[in-house]
Amino acid sequence: MDIRNLNASQKYAAAKPATVPLSRSQADDSPLPEIAKDFAGTLREGEQIAMQAMTGDADPHALVQALAQTELAVEAAVTVRNKVVEAYQEILRMPV
Amino acid sequence: MSDFSSAFSVSTSGLRAHAARLRHVSENIANTDTPGYRRKSVAFEANSQSEHGGVQLGQVRLDQKDLKRVFDPSHPMADDTGHFSGSNVDLVIEIADAREAQRSYEANLKMFDQTRQMSTALMDLLRR
Numbered sequence: 001m002d003i004r005n006l007n008a009s010q011k012y013a014a015a016k017p018a019t020v021p022l023s024r025s026q027a028d029d030s031p032l033p034e035i036a037k038d039f040a041g042t043l044r045e046g047e048q049i050a051m052q053a054m055t056g057d058a059d060p061h062a063l064v065q066a067l068a069q070t071e072l073a074v075e076a077a078v079t080v081r082n083k084v085v086e087a088y089q090e091i092l093r094m095p096v
Numbered sequence: 097m098s099d100f101s102s103a104f105s106v107s108t109s110g111l112r113a114h115a116a117r118l119r120h121v122s123e124n125i126a127n128t129d130t131p132g133y134r135r136k137s138v139a140f141e142a143n144s145q146s147e148h149g150g151v152q153l154g155q156v157r158l159d160q161k162d163l164k165r166v167f168d169p170s171h172p173m174a175d176d177t178g179h180f181s182g183s184n185v186d187l188v189i190e191i192a193d194a195r196e197a198q199r200s201y202e203a204n205l206k207m208f209d210q211t212r213q214m215s216t217a218l219m220d221l222l223r224r
Binding site: 059061062064065068069071072075076079080082083 | 100101104105107108111112115208212215216219222223
């Protein structure tokens, strides 16, 4: 076996721990699930008020406010997602 | 909650308050010819319960100004002197009040729009 091949396989083995998924306790500090929950809550609230406005229960001001807030949240989420996807594609394009 | 969301809800409370004020003005105008009707007015208060502040409506008050005495002996409510009590609504005041409510409503609407434009501009910055 070539010495270079051996070297490469050793390096691969050393790099392997980086691909191991985080355990639950390590992933707990991540704020992402909280943000996602917040986002879903905003969406749900907007939908609820929109439904109430269509059945005549909520006033139009509440509807406009809820829709503007939902728009803000969706826009932020979509922008962040686009950035994440862009970064991922950037990594995929990286020459190995 | 972010400042943008708070600004949205404060502007909305202003819109709601001025819509209610306009409603009271239209009630007054509708009852201009109602005998014994007293003009309704409503005071605004700073909302202390909400976490964002904003405005809320206070109690509705009746104008204690003297009712207008109208001379009409044929009216069913006329007294011995042939007078009856009309309403104390002054149309000029009501029109001015309505116009003020409209302007304040527009101001709140403008703030709402401004907040929206600011948040959109912020997101545009991230999109580039």
